[in-house]
Amino acid sequence: MTDNNERPFKLSVSDEDLALLRQKLELARLPDELDGAGWDYGVPLGDIRRLVARWKDEFDWRKAEAEINTFPQFTRDIGIDGFGTLNIHYIHQKSSCSNAIPLLFLHGWPGHFMEARKIIPLLTSASPDYPSFHIVAPSHPGFGFSEAPRKRGFAADQYAEVGNKLMLALGYTEYVVQGGDFGQMVARKMAHTYGNKTVKAWHTNETIAKFPNFFSNPMLYLLALIKPLTPWERAGRERTAWIYKYGKGYFQEQATRPQTIGYNLADSPVGLLAWVYEKLVQWTDEYPWEDDEVLTWISIYWFSRAGPAASVRIYYEATQTGNIQDIYTWWSPIPLGLSFFPKELDVVPRVWARTIGNVVQESEHDRGGHFAAHEQPEALAADVRGLFAKGGPAFGVVRGKNGYD
Helix, strand or coil: CCCCEEECCCCCCCCCHHHHHHHHCCCCCCCCCCCCCCCCCCCCHHHHHHHHHHHHCCCCCHHHHHHHHHCCEEEEEEEEEECEEEEEEEECCCCCCCCCEEEECCCCCCHHHHHHHCHHHHHHECCCCCCCCCCCCHHHHHHCCCCCCCCCCCHHHHHHHHHHHHHCCCCCCCCEECCCCCHHHHHHHHHHHHHHHCCEEEEEECCCCCCCCCCCCHHHHHHHHHHHCCHHHHHHHHHHHHHHHHCCHHHHHHHHHHHHHHHHHHHHHHHHHHHHHHHHCCCCCCCCCCCHHHHHHHHHHCCCCCHHHHHHHHHHHHHHHHHHHHHHHCCCCCEEEEEECCCCCCHHHHHHHCCCCCCEEEECCCCCCCCCHHHCHHHHHHHHHHCCEEEEEEECCCCCCCCCC
């Protein structure tokens, strides 16, 4: 059952865990590299050498930990049908605006709750010119500092149930959802399951869609046949084709043998670093990653409650339960806003995008990639604000909470 007693949370990694990490980094054995390999074979050796040296000798985790702890964090027990109770970790940052809109921010993989770090102050700020939000940014079960499920089959239905029950436990009987990557899948499932009940609108920065089906969307099917792609859409399709050709190996491994890759992620900080760093670089739009920024990101996985191996099981569960295919049937009439960034993994034509829900807002951007809240927080915040602003297509969808005092 869901526990109504919220417990404050402060991140505090033990000195013993920090010492163990340093010891493992000291003992790391790196592979060789072909001359002129660059990124063609994977993460360059020079990048890993530099990051490992800094992680071992210079990176200040206590400073990063203190910055994480500036956000109000809590844990709460959430009961999930058929899976018992899991202790869920989350940020709950309230706005000073009395009519702020409750918004559930859902990260993906290899993201985490701190993916919302830059967008939280933007969306919680109060102004007469734009709406304000109360932000709830949880660690998904198996991520960050939430407990991991212990039984197989914990897929989109259960992640959606956790999100909805968490918001209800916080007193938000109506709210809106924003998500990308796996968070998009969960947000879409929540809109489908809880739309017009508790979930009143949703927004995503990654649109997972396919060519419209004639029988379910005849008009969109015909439009997709005759409407030429824009230059932006053509470039996006090329980006997606490149990702599927060169960047989908991780998906196949995590969707079929998560336990096998899990040994590497759980035991080797260098293995974890290389596995995730590749995605941080190649899934973004030339984002200028600072080394300490990368190491903070990776350290959250390394020090996570269940360990980094737990996070990759979502791919197996989603694939084996049918969620990957079922997602195309999850449609909801509630308002949906879409943000398109050119270096996203899946970049689809606008006509295809309209098959996923009741699209009332679309925003196309010149820069940005997969981690929009981290790469382009101002752009994403503007899109979310515009969706719920006065005169916006989803203004006033949450009863008594329009975002303005």
